Amino acid sequence: MAKKDGQALFDLVSGFVYSQILKAFVELDLPELLKKEPLPAWRLAARTRMDPRRMEVLCQGATAIGLLKRSRSGEYRLARLGAALPGVPGLSEMIRHHDVLYRDLEDPIAFLKGEGETELARFWPYVFGQAGTNDPDLAARYSRLMTESQGLVAEETLRAVKFDGVHRLMDVGGGTGAFLRAVRAEYPTLRLRLFDLPAVLEEADLPDGADSHGGSFQTDALPKGADTISLVRVLYDHADATVKQLLRNVYDALPPGGRIVISEPMAGGDTPTRAGDAYFAFYTMAMQTGCARSVVQISELLDLTGFADVEHRPTYRDFVTSVVVARKPA
Numbered sequence: 001m002a003k004k005d006g007q008a009l010f011d012l013v014s015g016f017v018y019s020q021i022l023k024a025f026v027e028l029d030l031p032e033l034l035k036k037e038p039l040p041a042w043r044l045a046a047r048t049r050m051d052p053r054r055m056e057v058l059c060q061g062a063t064a065i066g067l068l069k070r071s072r073s074g075e076y077r078l079a080r081l082g083a084a085l086p087g088v089p090g091l092s093e094m095i096r097h098h099d100v101l102y103r104d105l106e107d108p109i110a111f112l113k114g115e116g117e118t119e120l121a122r123f124w125p126y127v128f129g130q131a132g133t134n135d136p137d138l139a140a141r142y143s144r145l146m147t148e149s150q151g152l153v154a155e156e157t158l159r160a161v162k163f164d165g166v167h168r169l170m171d172v173g174g175g176t177g178a179f180l181r182a183v184r185a186e187y188p189t190l191r192l193r194l195f196d197l198p199a200v201l202e203e204a205d206l207p208d209g210a211d212s213h214g215g216s217f218q219t220d221a222l223p224k225g226a227d228t229i230s231l232v233r234v235l236y237d238h239a240d241a242t243v244k245q246l247l248r249n250v251y252d253a254l255p256p257g258g259r260i261v262i263s264e265p266m267a268g269g270d271t272p273t274r275a276g277d278a279y280f281a282f283y284t285m286a287m288q289t290g291c292a293r294s295v296v297q298i299s300e301l302l303d304l305t306g307f308a309d310v311e312h313r314p315t316y317r318d319f320v321t322s323v324v325v326a327r328k329p330a
């Protein structure tokens with residue numbers, strides 16, 4: 001047990017280095033370089049213009065954390081995790097953008113005390129058009145991150161919630177429409193509406209037959225006409241006061257019996273989780289306006305708004321998203 005605990009502590013101590021190995025692995029595109037055949041470190045070094053001895057250190061480290069496998073002759077090939085990584089939508093983009101989060105967490109005490117501005121708080125508004133940016137590449141990169149990572153979130157959400165019998169679904173804060181595109185693929189005849197800030201809708205790629213409605217859920221009433229409203233990765237961006245106002249806004253827009261679907265990564269509450277309470281709680285804290293809430297906290301906010309039949313729908317991968325649904329009383 002002492003050995004196991006020692007190993008667990010050591011993993012916590014060295015986790016930061018593992019993450020940086022992962023980042024170098026992605027930045028240097030090793031999955032692409034090793035896709036066809038195993039290669040020795042010196043060949044990888046030549047292709048990436050790195051010092052061969054340093055590339056060997058990276059390959060050994062990547063092997064140790066399960067991304068690569070090493071043959072007796074000293075060639076490296078992708079291990080299962082390393083091979084799977086490029087195929088996970090949004091994952092490489094997510095790893096690439098972590099430099100910003102690392103800088104924000106560099107002094108964890110100052111961070112926890114809320115001293116100083118964080119970088120994450122500055123760049124998300126660029127992406128969503130609430131602030132101008134003079135760096136279109138950055139904006140494009142993070143929009144892509146949101147859109148690509150939506151693949152898994154939509155997959156989990158659509159497994160947990162069925163939209164059969166729904167007349168019209170409105171996705172509030174739906175960004176460029178990635179969730180609605182996934183819904184369209186499963187429900188070809190469902191009416192769909194996207195609601196987001198007007199600047200964001202300019203970049204939207206709507207699925208066939210969908211319409212869009214621009215506005216702010218903080219200052220405008222949501223349009224009526226949808227009997228189901230989804231909020232995918234929206235609440236965790238905002239403080240309680242904004243969330244209460246948004247839920248009230250959704251409630252008012254729904255007909256009696258209408259349904260709300262909330263899908264986002266959630267904290268664990270009584271049973272804190274690595275994804276919800278260590279990763280997303282700190283990530284959203286770095287964004288400054290929001291927080292990761294537990295199923296219980298979200299359910300309480302729904303209760304408070306007047307929603308009934310509040311229900312947690314378990315997902316297969318809760319590190320991707322959790323789902324809570326509720327109904328406006330008939």
Ligand SMILES: C[S@@+](CC[C@H](N)C(=O)[O-])C[C@H]1O[C@@H](n2cnc3c(N)ncnc32)[C@H](O)[C@@H]1O
Nearest residue numbers: 128150173174175196197200216217218232233
């Ligand atoms: C984290 S993103 C999620 C986007 C999308 N639902 C997804 O999961 O990929 C939050 C979305 O909420 C939108 N949003 C933020 N504040 C808003 C407001 N006041 N009114 C309407 N949409 C807003 C943003 O523009 C953005 O598209």
